[in-house]
Amino acid sequence: MFTRGLRPALRDIALVSAVPLLLAAVGLVHPHAxxxxxxxxxxxxxxxLLPLFPLLALGVLVPLRERPGRDAAGAATLVAWAGAxxxxxxxxxxxxxxxxxxxxxxxxxxxxxxxxxxxLFRTGDALGQAGVYALGIAVLAASVALFLRQGARVLPxxxxxxxxxxxxxxxxxxxxxxxVTMLAFALGFALLVTGxxxxxxxxxxxxxxxxxxxxxxx
Numbered sequence: 001m002f003t004r005g006l007r008p009a010l011r012d013i014a015l016v017s018a019v020p021l022l023l024a025a026v027g028l029v030h031p032h033a034x035x036x037x038x039x040x041x042x043x044x045x046x047x048x049l050l051p052l053f054p055l056l057a058l059g060v061l062v063p064l065r066e067r068p069g070r071d072a073a074g075a076a077t078l079v080a081w082a083g084a085x086x087x088x089x090x091x092x093x094x095x096x097x098x099x100x101x102x103x104x105x106x107x108x109x110x111x112x113x114x115x116x117x118x119x120l121f122r123t124g125d126a127l128g129q130a131g132v133y134a135l136g137i138a139v140l141a142a143s144v145a146l147f148l149r150q151g152a153r154v155l156p157x158x159x160x161x162x163x164x165x166x167x168x169x170x171x172x173x174x175x176x177x178x179x180v181t182m183l184a185f186a187l188g189f190a191l192l193v194t195g196x197x198x199x200x201x202x203x204x205x206x207x208x209x210x211x212x213x214x215x216x217x218x
Contacts, residue, residue, distance in 0.1 A: 009197055016059040016189035019052060024182035026052075027173035034117065039107035046099025053095050054088035059161075059189030060138045063146060063196035076145035083138025091131030098124025129169060136165040146196050157191030164188055 030045060031038040060080055068074030102120040105113045143158035164184035171178040 020185035043103025057084035073148040079141035086134030094128035154195035160188035
């Protein structure tokens with residue numbers, strides 16, 4: 001029975017931590033600046049990142065996979081789902097605009113592309129900021145939903161994830177802070193999944209002396 005319970009937990013931890021770990025690895029080879037010499041690598045790297053960035057939201061969705069109820073936890077779950085969707089949409093926009101488009105423009109136009117590249121960066125940064133804020137809302141709402149169901153054991157993961165979201169607002173995956181941010185996401189999602197498993201608060205048997213009719217029996 002212990003083995004049957006352990007395998008799904010390990011599967012979920014692997015599922016939510018794989019993407020941020022991959023993003024951390026990619027961050028090690030991400031160019032620090034977009035120049036004519038790095039433009040091809042910059043654009044190509046962000047093409048490969050297109051399916052990865054939105055999958056970061058799995059860390060919010062996996063522990064909230066069950067159907068939400070008509071209560072506060074259910075409402076928080078819906079907010080978390082909406083925030084995860086918003087992150088996936090807007091941060092993919094950053095990847096496409098400031099990653100692929102800016103890289104291709106710099107690669108083909110060189111120094112003459114400064115005005116266009118700066119405009120693409122401004123647009124991409126705005127999209128990325130919106131995406132990270134949406135992810136922060138998703139993490140906060142998921143933490144509230146899981147806290148109402150599972151209690152304080154989800155708080156360590158929630159704290160790590162909120163710090164990671166704050167860092168993500170301007171770190172992207174650039175080395176070193178962006179890489180550390182992705183590692184923090186991997187840790188936080190693993191902690192959140194671990195805390196979300198087990199009996200719910202309302203399902204736990206009362207402690208002796210706290211409403212348990214057997215507490216006074218000799």
